Amino acid sequence: MEGAAPKTPAQPAVKLIGWLSPYVHRAEVALRLKGVPYEFIEDDMGHKSGLLLAHNPVHRKVPVLLHGDRSIPESLVIIEYVDEAFTGPPLLPADPLARANARFWARFVDDKLWKALWVALWAEAGEARAREAKESLALLEAQLPEGSRFFGGDAIGLLDIAASGVALWLPVFQEMAGVTLLAEDEHPALCRWAREYATHDTVRQCTPERGRMLAFLTPKRGMFVSTAKAMAAQM
Incomplete structure (x- = not known):
């Protein structure tokens, strides 16, 4: 329609595979500090899901961040990815x-x-x-x-x-x-x-x-x- 503002491309959905864990907390708080909406997918570490195994076949552990078609495992790696991939307050110093x-x-x-x-x-x-x-x-x-x-x-x-x-x-x-x-x-x-x-x-x-x-x-x-x-x- 004439005069309509161009649509902004939708951002890839963000999902976090996890359970009650201090390492999963790291990923959650990083996402929240950056203001990133996400879906939490609770996994059962006693009976690991196919989704978890497909996205972290090396360590087979949580957390795993899913950002569109990308999968990022390991809590410290996730923090740095979130810091670089999304706008918001920085999590790492500039120096x-x-x-x-x-x-x-x-x-x-x-x-x-x-x-x-x-x-x-x-x-x-x-x-x-x-x-x-x-x-x-x-x-x-x-x-x-x-x-x-x-x-x-x-x-x-x-x-x-x-x-x-x-x-x-x-x-x-x-x-x-x-x-x-x-x-x-x-x-x-x-x-x-x-x-x-x-x-x-x-x-x-x-x-x-x-x-x-x-x-x-x-x-x-x-x-x-x-x-x-x-x-x-x-x-």
Whole structure:
């Protein structure tokens, strides 16, 4: 029709395959911070769907982001893809060195911190393992800029999202295991950051209710113990 504005091409639909997991939370909060509408497809990790296996045949794990005909697995990769593919507040710093540091410490969370925490929580490995876990928490805490709410400053960024399990899931695991690794007297700045993160409006929109987390995780305690013992044997 004459005078009508040209139609804007529809954006490819965004879907997220996941379940109740700190890694899936990473992808969800990244999408929400960027203002990206998405459909959540809950999968059953005990009986993995054909959709999941088709889109992540290598690791066969969640989360997997579906963006049109593209599939992006792995939570940290998804965060960076979302940051680059969509408009909205940046999740990584503009400065190349700051970006590199954020990536380094995000990998530290996955490759070192969580392994140390997991063994200290579940393997009954003694004081030495607890000390190692607390030292790793202290290394992460040292990355918090003085006077800032988050690792990236006053806005949530990549490292905050990568470390979100410390804020949201670690307290639940500590309650289940009867072990305290993150405490106000030893890591005051990290505890303050955890409260800031957990109470952020966008984060709360995709944070599972604590009772649901406990109900979901408690039956898996035996599996947690066995995986922690296997990790301890390799450390």
